[in-house]
Amino acid sequence: MQSIEDKVKSRIYGYGRGKVFTPKLFLDLGSREAVGVALLRLTKAGFIRSLARGLYDYPKTHPNIGLLLPSADTIAEAIADNAKLRLQPSGAYAANLLGLSEQVPLKVIFLTDGSSKNIKVGNQEIILKKTTPKNMKTAGTLSGLVIQALRYLGKEHTNEEVIDKLRKRLIAQDKVQLLKDVHLAPAWIASIIKKIADV
Numbered sequence: 001m002q003s004i005e006d007k008v009k010s011r012i013y014g015y016g017r018g019k020v021f022t023p024k025l026f027l028d029l030g031s032r033e034a035v036g037v038a039l040l041r042l043t044k045a046g047f048i049r050s051l052a053r054g055l056y057d058y059p060k061t062h063p064n065i066g067l068l069l070p071s072a073d074t075i076a077e078a079i080a081d082n083a084k085l086r087l088q089p090s091g092a093y094a095a096n097l098l099g100l101s102e103q104v105p106l107k108v109i110f111l112t113d114g115s116s117k118n119i120k121v122g123n124q125e126i127i128l129k130k131t132t133p134k135n136m137k138t139a140g141t142l143s144g145l146v147i148q149a150l151r152y153l154g155k156e157h158t159n160e161e162v163i164d165k166l167r168k169r170l171i172a173q174d175k176v177q178l179l180k181d182v183h184l185a186p187a188w189i190a191s192i193i194k195k196i197a198d199v
Helices: 004-015 032-044 072-083 091-097 142-153 160-169 172-180 187-196
Strands: 049-052 055-057 087-090 107-112 117-121 124-130
Touching: 004 032, 049 117, 055 072, 072 087, 072 107, 072 117, 072 124, 087 091, 087 142, 091 107, 091 142, 142 160, 142 172, 142 187, 160 187, 172 187
Parallel strands: 107 124
Antiparallel strands: 049 055, 087 107, 117 124
16 A cells, blocks of 8 residues: 555656645645645655745756746746636736846736735745736736736836837737727726737
8 A cells, every 4th residue: 555655756756847736736645634744754855845834846956056946937826726716927027928027026926816925935925916806807818917017017118119029929819819808907008908909
């Protein structure tokens, strides 16, 4: 008979390096307490790493740097899966994902329909910020990313260069979707979306 620890280890192997997870992923294998003990032992053995309370990863390694930290997206995805939340990248992070800013922020903000919380992993802080149902209607979509990125840049910094970058980056299908979601954006962003979609 395989021990719970062996079963947990085997499942982690199956996901491969870079996987971020919470104990909830293994609760079908045993009690919460037994899973907790298994994860503690695997952490002490150096097989997995504890990132924050109740959050672990099977770390990727780099030949020169050593252990790598997971991306903000991977961490956020594990948190969302665990609590059944929806997330929407926001602020400087949304602008960075669209190539409108080269700066990778140390504070990565995700809007959520769940509770607000802060998670510190290494020198990066992941902030989940509870928002309105309207803001979450485009969660996880390109429209949501564009709206949040433009909101972060602000009206005065959304110039022709920004519009041109988005126009070139988005394919025809993306522009059609943007126009479908235009009613969910503030008025000034809606007018920018129409320019991006060449309307």
